[in-house]
Amino acid sequence: MKKSLLALAVLGAFAGAAHAQSSVTIYGIVDTGVVYQSKVATANGGTGSKFGLNSGIIQGSRIGFKGAEDLGGGLSAVFNLEAGFSNDTGGLQGSDATTGSNLFRRKSVVGLAGNFGTVLLGRQTDFADTISAYTAVQDFGGWVNNSGSGLDRLQGTRTNNSISYTTTN
Known part of the structure; x- marks a missing residue:
């Protein structure tokens, strides 16, 4: 009887030590505005103006979930899921023939992080987006992209089934 109680106590001690620390963060942006347009075509063939609600x-409006699970020894499992939406219609943002109706079409990654850096796998933007976030050339509200400057690559390109590695420095 004493052996089984001792074994149970030892097992209980290891079970408590194996409990990992995890965290999940919910984040997002709801960006909408009232827009005035002039010289809009009317049903009778003329032009007019209108007010409208734009997302x-x-x-882009979005909701995302990101988190980490401590695996021990300085290693963590990480994930990030991000969906874009049009808050004026409630529809998925960017649903078309090329992207389909993927819920997490902005970002959908899983990976490992540790002292070596971070390795992510899934749908993500490329290095141009990562670099622009740390510089003064990040495209704010599409101004660079829409100016005709040819610098629209500052926002990166989203790629399915991609792998990225980011060093700790």
Whole structure:
């Protein structure tokens, strides 16, 4: 009887030590605005003006979930899921023939992080987006992209089934 109680106590001690620390963060942006347009075509063939509600005036509206699970020894499992939406219609943002109706079409990654850096796998933007976030050339509200400057690559390109590695420095 004493052996089984001792074994149970030792097992209980290891079970408590194996409990990992995890965290999940919910984040997002709801960006909408009232827009005035002039010289809009009317049903009778003339032109007029109108007020409307538009989603994503400066940045695209989105909701995201990101988190980490401590695996021990300085290693963590990480994930990030991000969906874009049009808050004026409730529809998925960017649903078309090329992207389909993917819920997390902005970002959908899983990976490992540790002292070596971070490795992510899934749908993500490329290095141009990562670099622009740390510089003064990040495209704010599409101004660079829409100016005709040819610098629209500053926002990166989203790629399915991609792998990225980011060093700690």
